Amino acid sequence: xxxxxxxxxxxxxxxxxxxxxxxxxxxLGNGYPNTxxxxxxxEFLSMLSNEQKRIIVQMVIEARxxxxxxxLQYMNEMMDCRDLVLSQKGEPYPYDHFDSMYYDFIARCAxxxxxx
Numbered sequence: 534x535x536x537x538x539x540x541x542x543x544x545x546x547x548x549x550x551x552x553x554x555x556x557x558x559x560x561l562g563n564g565y566p567n568t569x570x571x572x573x574x575x576e577f578l579s580m581l582s583n584e585q586k587r588i589i590v591q592m593v594i595e596a597r598x599x600x601x602x603x604x605l606q607y608m609n610e611m612m613d614c615r616d617l618v619l620s621q622k623g624e625p626y627p628y629d630h631f632d633s634m635y636y637d638f639i640a641r642c643a644x645x646x647x648x649x
Contacts, residue, residue, distance in 0.1 A: 537624035542647055544619075544626065545634065548605075549641045552598050557590040598642060605635035 556565075564578050565571035578586065611617035612628055619626040628634050631648050641647075 537620070537626050538630055540621045540624060541619075541626040541628065541630070544621075545637050545641055548601055548638055552594065552601060552642060554593050554597050557593050560586050560590050560593070598639075602635045602638060605638050606633070609633045609635060 559565045560578060561583075564575040567575070581589070608617065608619070609628060612619070619628065631637050632640075
């Protein structure tokens with residue numbers, strides 16, 4: 534059975550893998566799905582240069598990372614102050630083994646290796 538630390542690392546790495554947004558692909562590609570709700574967005578995107586689209590994609594990814602970071606920060610606070618426990622297969626995650634969950638997430642997003 535995997536230990537809690539390995540499952541914790543896989544959890545954080547799973548979030549890192551999901552930091553990019555499908556919307557970024559839509560922005561750089563052929564636009565959002567062709568629906569009435571997306572008409573204004575697609576019209577706007579059609580007016581932008583590729584460089585402008587890349588800047589918007591960067592903003593979208595940074596906003597998504599920020600949301601994940603803030604959620605992990607809140608979860609850390611709940612673990613520290615309100616006895617929240619994250620566990621998997623009966624093994625609790627050692628959420629403060631390296632640093633905080635949100636710091637570990639940002640460090641992994643930046644390409645840092647897990648500390649020994």
